[in-house]
Amino acid sequence: MKLAVIGCGYVGLVTAACFAELGHEVYAAEKDRAKLSLLKQGLSPIYEQHLPELLRKHCGRKLKFCDSTAEAIRDVTVTFICVATPCARSGETDLSGVDEVVEEISRSMRPHLLIVQKSTVPVRTCEAIREAMEKHGVLSHSFNVASNPEFLREGTAVQDFLYPCRIVLGADHNSSLRKLERVYLPLTSGKYYRCPDCIPGRSTEPVRIIATSSKSAELIKHASNAFLATKISFINEVANISELVGADIHEIRAGLVADPRIGAEFLAAGIGFGGSCFPKDLRAFRALAERAGPGFDLLSEVMRINRRQRTRFQTKIHAALGTLRGRRIAVLGLAFKAGTDDIRESPAIAIVRYLLQQGAEVVAFDPAAMPVANQQFPDGALHFAKDCYEAMTDADALLILTEWPEFAHLDLKRALKLLRSPLVIDGRNLYSPEVMKSAGLRYVCVGRSTDLPVKGYQDEPLTTHVVCGDQDRVESVSQEARG
Ligand code: UGA
Numbered sequence: 173m174k175l176a177v178i179g180c181g182y183v184g185l186v187t188a189a190c191f192a193e194l195g196h197e198v199y200a201a202e203k204d205r206a207k208l209s210l211l212k213q214g215l216s217p218i219y220e221q222h223l224p225e226l227l228r229k230h231c232g233r234k235l236k237f238c239d240s241t242a243e244a245i246r247d248v249t250v251t252f253i254c255v256a257t258p259c260a261r262s263g264e265t266d267l268s269g270v271d272e273v274v275e276e277i278s279r280s281m282r283p284h285l286l287i288v289q290k291s292t293v294p295v296r297t298c299e300a301i302r303e304a305m306e307k308h309g310v311l312s313h314s315f316n317v318a319s320n321p322e323f324l325r326e327g328t329a330v331q332d333f334l335y336p337c338r339i340v341l342g343a344d345h346n347s348s349l350r351k352l353e354r355v356y357l358p359l360t361s362g363k364y365y366r367c368p369d370c371i372p373g374r375s376t377e378p379v380r381i382i383a384t385s386s387k388s389a390e391l392i393k394h395a396s397n398a399f400l401a402t403k404i405s406f407i408n409e410v411a412n413i414s415e416l417v418g419a420d421i422h423e424i425r426a427g428l429v430a431d432p433r434i435g436a437e438f439l440a441a442g443i444g445f446g447g448s449c450f451p452k453d454l455r456a457f458r459a460l461a462e463r464a465g466p467g468f469d470l471l472s473e474v475m476r477i478n479r480r481q482r483t484r485f486q487t488k489i490h491a492a493l494g495t496l497r498g499r500r501i502a503v504l505g506l507a508f509k510a511g512t513d514d515i516r517e518s519p520a521i522a523i524v525r526y527l528l529q530q531g532a533e534v535v536a537f538d539p540a541a542m543p544v545a546n547q548q549f550p551d552g553a554l555h556f557a558k559d560c561y562e563a564m565t566d567a568d569a570l571l572i573l574t575e576w577p578e579f580a581h582l583d584l585k586r587a588l589k590l591l592r593s594p595l596v597i598d599g600r601n602l603y604s605p606e607v608m609k610s611a612g613l614r615y616v617c618v619g620r621s622t623d624l625p626v627k628g629y630q631d632e633p634l635t636t637h638v639v640c641g642d643q644d645r646v647e648s649v650s651q652e653a654r655g
Pocket residue numbers: 292322323324325326327397400404437438439440441442443444445446447448449450453508509510
């Protein structure tokens with residue numbers, strides 16, 4: 173099929189490259205000149221596994237890039253809107269990017285175009301697109317609108333696209349559903365998985381389609397992200413209790429995930445979720461629920477726990493080190509999660525900012541995110557190391573803030589020699605406390621027995637003070653915590 177993809181951000185670019193991989197002829201529009209120039213050369217502007225090989229394979233052949241919506245949609249039957257839908261000040265989704273594209277489509281489309289909204293939007297956006305098209309003078313029978321939400325995780329987006337656990341098609345007309353079913357046929361028939369040069373993935377089972385109304389599809393996306401974020405905040409709260417009572421969150425997790433009703437994923441305790449999706453989508457979903465009537469207090473609590481999780485971690489750093497002024501701190505990980513160079517709403521970046529604000533000298537290493545992070549700290553306040561070991565040399569503490577697999581396999585003997593003080597504060601629980609102890613390292617982590625004495629469940633007022641940078645309070649609490 174001939175398909176257009178409007179917007180080559182994370183979602184758009186992965187979608188365009190994967191549609192080409194499925195055998196479609198894809199025209200992708202991108203307005204950013206620098207990005208477009210890279211794409212036309214077959215180079216990926218983002219760090220994403222498998223994307224470079226797909227671009228090399230399809231660019232200029234099945235996948236063509238251009239700078240205008242009009243050009244991309246000229247000859248196609250289905251167009252996917254994948255432009256950014258950021259969060260407005262009110263918490264609601266800013267749909268101006270979508271509005272702009274819809275207007276462009278209305279000016280240049282051929283009859284019988286199916287417009288598919290792919291980037292995350294509030295419920296009723298398809299309806300609003302339909303109304304806008306008619307307002308721009310397009311006859312209602314000459315186009316259709318559908319929702320096809322994406323469930324791509326950064327870092328594994330290509331595999332998530334080609335090996336999805338479900339494909340949600342929110343189409344209010346049978347003809348739209350049939351067209352979208354054809355788009356995904358190579359996955360639902362299993363044909364793609366039989367290709368000798370397919371991207372390897374988790375399962376070769378044909379994929380299931382969930383056909384819904386456009387409104388339900390839009391809500392499925394928001395509800396999915398909200399549910400996953402809720403799981404993370406839930407396990408983080410359990411971890412905090414576990415820590416206080418001397419239990420072990422790894423053991424607790426093993427006990428939970430054995431129950432298939434609970435499920436195994438998104439139950440890793442840590443320093444909270446970040447990224448460009450969960451925080452933004454939770455705010456948007458809550459705003460939408462408030463506008464719809466009843467509100468959604470649970471989401472406010474999920475966000476509050478998430479913020480507190482980070483400040484709780486900062487409190488642990490103080491409890492272990494006392495004042496941070498003049499301390500040299502090694503940070504492993506800046507990206508909001510492993511497998512990406514994305515630092516948007518990264519808890520790691522927030523913690524680094526806090527350390528710097530407290531007067532610490534911070535030396536960081538991240539396998540992918542250092543160039544992007546460098547732009548966020550233009551004054552040179554944050555130092556970058558060439559590897560984990562350079563970062564930890566002469567450091568008063570080693571902090572693990574992103575769950576990159578390589579951080580879970582450090583040479584602990586070497587770490588012990590290089591660190592000025594043998595202290596590891598792990599926000600991602602990558603090690604067992606026993607292993608660290610036998611390596612001679614003092615280990616502080618999340619939800620497991622820790623080298624820090626803990627007193628009472630009092631982190632709420634404490635973290636408030638820490639956030640505000642109340643050094644005296646922090647100091648007195650640290651002293652108290654150290655007993
Ligand atoms: C998320 C969803 O997982 C995708 O399904 C969705 O399509 C995407 O948002 C989107 O809306 O576009 P993503 O933001 O790339 O994907 O990252 P996740 O893998 O979901 O991780 C989000 C955050 O949660 C990260 O900071 C990660 O470290 C944290 N996390 C994840 C935990 O703290 N614990 C866990 O057990 C899992």
